[in-house]
Amino acid sequence: MKIKRRAALKGLMAGMAAPLVLRHAALGADPITVVGIHDASGGLDIYGKPMIACLDFAVDEANAAGGLLGRPIQLINYDPQSNIQLYTQFATQAATKDHAAVVHGGITSASREAIRPILDRYRTLYFYNTQYEGGVCDRNTFCTGSTPAQNVQKLMPYIMPKWGKKVYIVAADYNYGQITSKWITKYARDGGGSVLAVDFFPLDVTDFGPAIQKIQQAKPDIVISALVGGAHVSFYRQWAAAGMKSRIPMASTTFGGGNETLILSPEEANGIVCAYSYFQEIDTPANHAFLEKFHAKMGPNAPYLGAELAMRTYVGFNLWAEGVRKAGSIDRMKVIEALETGIVNHGPAGTTSIDPKTNHVTLDVYLAEAQNRGFKVLQSFPDQPPLDTQMVCDLQKHPNENKQYVVDVKM
Amino acid sequence: MALDIVFAVGFQVLSGVATLLITSLGLAIIFGMMRVINLAHGEFLMLGAYAAILSARAGLNIWIAMLVVAPLAVGGIGLIIERLIIRQLYGRMVDTMLATWGLSLALIGAVTMIFGNTVAGFSAPLGSFAIGSFTASAYALFLIVAAVILLGGVWAILRFTPAGLIARGTMQNAEMASALGVSPDRVYAVTFAAGSAVSGLAGALIAPFSGVVPTMGAAFIAKSFITVITGGAAMLAGTFSASGLLGTVATLGTFATTPVFGEVMMLAVAIVLLRLLPQGITGRFFRRAL
């Protein structure tokens, strides 16, 4: 099925738009519009493409089961081409032109913070289905991915006793990297370790030569990567090329979210340890059943789902759909209230339930190691609540709150 | 400070300089000989990288793909572009810049349509080596050697071959050269193709580090442009001195601060240089160099 790949560079003037190729089931009723905004091209497409595939799959599944409230679901996918300003264009379009019932999308925290205020302003429900740095406190926004208290908090106690106490962080230079590196610092200190240095890299940096020399000079026990996007994949290549792979072990809060394990050779990727709320390799009946259906539907084009992001998109859509069913309406406030009753989804990733205090989710977390173009799951931790955001955010008490809390860790 | 740190940092500086030199040389040849600023230079790098990665995927030896296929392919494309665009606008510097900028956008668009806006890449085809307690990529060492050979090769061609003599003559005085029976059209066509080929080779050489994506040229064109302009009229001495200076500032700046401020420092130095030496480094020094 076709989706509009590059829906627009600058947005659409009325009347100039070519007819949209839309997906809807052959049901007569007025369709419900769902908008997805994920990068299908540019540096972030390594995450975006599997996310789009999962959203498509989830919508098809729902339509095959008769749609929602007896109405078909019409999905419009926009490709912001890894360009933040296109995110705002498409979010505006989704809210003011498409009158979407819900917008699923945003990959980087930068894109989330670009579209969140727009969807707030135009009163359009928003689902952000990505692991991120935590702290968003906004009743209109549901964050269905894992946050540092769920993933970093599992990662650090596993690697520090094994590898050592001195940590060196390399992170993407925007809010995700900045805030996540603070969480890493906090959990490293909680475990009796220390952070030697944090280096930030803009998303288009490809030459990590000097950075690798700097790391060698600092002689850490562990390197933790919070690097993001296609350009940053060169870090893992250059790290291996410099012969560092065998000398300093690495963990990551972002590695494997896309197709990194596929585009790198096993020699470059093996051994990197990560913690996420999903890995394609999870060995549960629910996951096997899902993958079977997914592959049957997508055929040979089925993307590798890697870790977290693609699956959270699938789960996020189903949480929303359950909310609509419970509310019996697509009215924004009714759906929000229904979701806040603590809706639960049992899916391929395990159990996910909405935490009404924060509009985040309680989910299962898994720890895994990159292994032969995939992951080997090492441990699992069921029912992990979003403790970080819960510390600062209480939407039940302050429903009108709308901000992102940032952890305060002295670096 | 331990000696091996000094060597390790020195190695990174050399590697930074070599990358800047390799990625600027094609532009410098075309600017030095023809007074044409080819703003599609970054896309020539990109095409070189794609030529290498595609022929390597087709089963060709990676070294042949990088060192032979990439320059030949991009040199050929350069020949066509010279005929279709550059020749029509000769002597109109600004128009040429605009037309090649259009070409740059069109090439990005065309390659995106064919291969998708997705980062491809291949790993550096050499292992690592140690400097004291530091290890570094052997491929970076190869890049440094490649830069030296490239620069020396172009210099030798200009200095010792008949074609080089004609090229130098045309560079000095195009009318006089044509009075002597040398067709400037042919000299320009060959120069542009040669400059393109060098750019194609450069693109293939940097591909293992930079990753291959249709928009990769943008990261290089501005730096190359600034390097060439800062270098001034003498193409080899200018590019060499400018990339030496700017590459050193950028790398040391990166060590001292962050990659971004390293680059900012380099650009700031370029502005100061242009203010002090409005004709570039070789407009003031080494005026008689190549």
Added chain:
Amino acid sequence: MTALLATEHLTMRFGGVVAVDDVSLAVADGELRCLIGPNGAGKSTLFKCLTGQIKPSAGRILWRGQDITGLNSFEIARLGVGIKTQVPSLFDGLTVLESVRLALRRQARERVARVQALATLERLGIVELAQHLVVLLAHGQRQLVELAMVVAPEPDLIILDEPTAGMSAEETTRAARVIRALNAAHTIIVVEHDMQFIRAIAKTVTVLHQGRVLIEDDVASVLADRRVQDVYLGKTDVSWQVVA
């Protein structure tokens, strides 16, 4: 009486080359002075120094006794110096009238400026070209348009750089007439190498050779001078005579 324009020990070096070497000369109000010399004598460098295009390495330039060394071109022009370049330097995209109006820099009132500009064109016999675009004019007309721009603001001094370059004998004669006529109202310095032309216009001539003043005298004496003849007949290396 203070000279209108004078140089004192003016010297211009480019690296190791001394293009203008210790030149001192004085041009009085109302004079028509020729600066001559063969190619490479330093005429153009001296012209560039006098018009502020380059700053001399040493020495001074005086305007009515005031030091103006190192002023920019536009500042020298504002003193009341009109400069005509060798190849006409014109505003191709403007009309003749617009060009001359721009030359009347100090006249802020549009109506007055227009009348003055038309009067200048009238004086030079090209008023019918007023609305023509400069780019479309013939070579001779371009020369006249530039002259109109130079004389329109009624400068005290006009410096002409090789006014007869590329002219036929007949045109040269006409140009000589024009320059003599201009001299009635303006002091003029002509930088030139054509001896016949100089014979036709000049009173006092300064001969430059290898950056130095070889001789400065009236036309007849200069033309009779053996050293000048040597220089112009191609015996280029006469510097020992200068030293002597």
Added chain:
Amino acid sequence: MNGIRLPIELTAASVVTIAAILILPHVLELFALINATVYVSMAVLALSLALVWGFGGILCFGQATFFGLGGYAYAVAAINFGDTVYAVPVAIAVPALVAAALGYVMFYGRISDVYIGAITLTLTLILFNFVNSTSGDQWRIGAAPLGGFNGIPSTPPLNMPGDPGNPLPPEWIFAVAMLSLLICYIIAKLILRARFGRVIVAIRENERRAELLGYDVRAYKLGIFVIGGAMAGLSGLLFANCVFVSPTMFSLFYSGQIIVWVMVGGLSTLVGPVIGAILLNLLTTWAGTLPEINPSLILGAILALAVLVMPRGILPSLATVLGRFRGARGMT
């Protein structure tokens, strides 16, 4: 003749502006209206480069510098002041001051041609890199974090004068943008009619002669450069009001795009670049809806063809074709 034409042109421009303000909000959907506002802000940007490059002959490869500075100055001032109306003069003054400093360095340093291109481009890159790396906590001006790669997504829109709690609705922002475009057009027209503008054009035609006539070329170039910088700043302000400010405002892509608008629309015209900006934005939008054709390909091909086939741009070439073009007049 010119004396009659000027009022007619200004009246026509005013009528078009008022008609657009009155009609478009009722015809267009909200989303299209917001996009139209973006295009109008781009048109102001095109106008600024038309003055600097088209008339002043200064090849500025970094007009996006002032566009971005205007946007950021507005966002930072608006967040700090609360009442966003007070941020407007800041958004115009900051880029104008930077243009003054940069212009002073360049023009009084006698830097010309391609070297000006290189320096302006470099400054844009510096700002792009710098702003891109300000996501850390230490990078804030007063209450406004610079946000690095994220930009400032919460850029507050303009509010009713004196009423900070009351932001202007999109229809009003559109009206403000249209009026800004009209005012910039009128200012540009008047500048070119005035002595200052004539000298500017003369300098473009022949810098040396202008100087020999006693004009301080450096000061005139500086003047037009600062005016262009201020206009680009205003354009950045308008853009910040319908999108938001982020480092991409300083990107190479924007700097280049502005040149394309002016080039395709017509150098040494004012209406041309405005039309060029709007047409090309519509075109890239339309191209974006074609699933299999990349918009860069179309934009690039148009630019290359424009240079090769009609180097004077759409408007002048069209005029030539229609036989109404009265020679290459400098002061159109």
